[in-house]
Amino acid sequence: MDYVQEPVLSVRNLNKQYGGGCLNCRGAKADRLIKNFCPVCGTVYACRDVSFQVYAGEILGVVGESGSGKSTLMECLYFDQEVDGGEALISSYKNGEANLFAESSQQKRYIRNHMMGKVYQNAALSLKMDFSALGNIAEKLIAAGSRHVGRMETRGRELLEHVNIPSYRMKERPKNFSGGMQQRVQIAKALSNNPPLLLLDEVTTGLDLSVQASVLDLIKTIQRELGISVVIVSHDLSVIKMLADRTFVMLDGQMIEHGLTDQILEDPQHPFTQQLVQSLL
């Protein structure tokens, strides 16, 4: 066995701010901010020097209160947002030597289409609501270079079956589906090109408990079967507890604590994490 593992994704010093910053807040003057907000110029520092690694086949959880920069982090990783600094390397692209954030928009599109999948909290962000469920899966496959209808349809059916969409509804538009079904179609779409990395942003928020359970179960099963790496963002600690191997905690755009999920939940060090874990119990 190979004991020295290369990370699938490594992120170094990712910075993202909304606003230009001013003399009051620029540079290492974090103490002058109110949480992550500059009272002088109104700049929000959404992610500050976030660094982490994701290894093959692991699930990394990201927790934090709302507004702590979790979703911004995910949007930056999927190139939905431009970063203001830092780098991300992905092992399957240019031997993990190229900073993804510095690539051209065409290359970013390529990386997104071939090496990543993302599931959003709001299904409308990734699904084309007026195209059939099968078509939605085909979209990702076409983007990844497939030009064979038969193979795409087979793959789409296989995936939709996997996420429990009945075969008689596969040609229907996701617009007609319930929230839970839409979410499952989204997961199928994100998985369609066998991405080495899957990003999940609050996938179960807003779903009822039984659907939540089945979606989580599905993610766990698929992740085990395909051995893909997953980054999952949630403010729901029970989701993290169930899925994540390792977890890091975000507060005001910074990573304040990281470690094995059990360790974080059983023996939190940072006062905020302690508070978070307390409120779970």
Added chain:
Amino acid sequence: MRMKYQFAFFDEGSKREIRRATLKAVAIPGYQVPFASREMPIARGWGTGGLQLTLSLVGKDDRLKVIDQGSDESVNAVNIKELIGKTTGIAITEETGEATLIQSRHRIPEIPLHAGQILVLQVPLPEPLRYFEPSEYETKKLHAEQEYSGAWLMLFEQIMKYGHMSTGADHPVLVHKRYVMAPSPIPRFDNSKLNDSEALILLGAGREKKIYAVPPHTEVVSLDFEDFPFVVEPFQGVSCRLCGARGVYMDEVHDEETGETLYQCNDTSYCLQRLNEKRG
């Protein structure tokens, strides 16, 4: 009232602006160049894009042909010819081979175009990704990033729904291995005529304010799938009831009295030319 119009209706500044956009379009095959579409004496959506191209290009030595869905004599074609004829005084012809400038609505003539000719096509919707993405801001980005899964996805959806690609006209094409382009609503039958054309093909959308082009000898490939290849409308075993032509684009004529279905050439000048040749 007798008004003295400028040669070719437009002021010289307008002609120059449209020609500049046209030059850019020729330099980037398949790319939609925005231009300041002028107010015209016909309504937008009735061929103003094509008309503006024609008027900006026409010179005193040109011979003009205008076709509307294959016909030289439809109201639209006749009126456009009259406008251009009256404001320029150039010769109008119906013979494809003779014309130097051909403005056409939704057909490419049956007689192969030759070098030196310019074909101007009228375009209602220049954006091949519009159905997939309603925002112009987004489609511009998709073109820039060469992200054309939307165009294939539309065809995929048709196959899912109907079992085959159901584009009746305006089947999207890939130009010069770079831009996906709407070829204007020409029948699929005419798509192959865009490929490696001898003549310069210009496309103008007046309402949408876009000009784009397929320069001579440019590779134009119709989008398709490995297991669903691009096919044109089949006219097997069918011949024109007037001139007997085969292998051309046909109109279907239904005779209500006899219940018969007859076919005739859609390109009227081609048909007429063949009939004249037969007479000798």
